[in-house]
Amino acid sequence: MSSWTRLFQRPKRRHFALLDEERRCRMLLTAVERPCSAQWIEVPEIRLDWIGKPIPGALQR
Structure with missing residues (x-):
């Protein structure tokens, strides 16, 4: 990888879901950091149909 490529490389974006006390999705976010x-x-x-519902495969407390 050249120096120019590294200089202008963008940080990887990750996806997050905010869960309420009943483990339902309240908000979705794409960001570099958690x-x-x-x-x-x-x-x-990110799936908009998750809002207000439990996230499939989300770990339970």
Whole structure:
């Protein structure tokens, strides 16, 4: 990889879902870093139909 490529390389964006106390999705976010709140979990993709519903495959407490 050349120096120019490394210089202009963008950070990898990751996807997160904010879960409420009943483990339902309340918000979706794409960001470089994980949000600080413990209720955010990383998800492989963003799907708007998850809002208000449990995330399929999300770990249970």
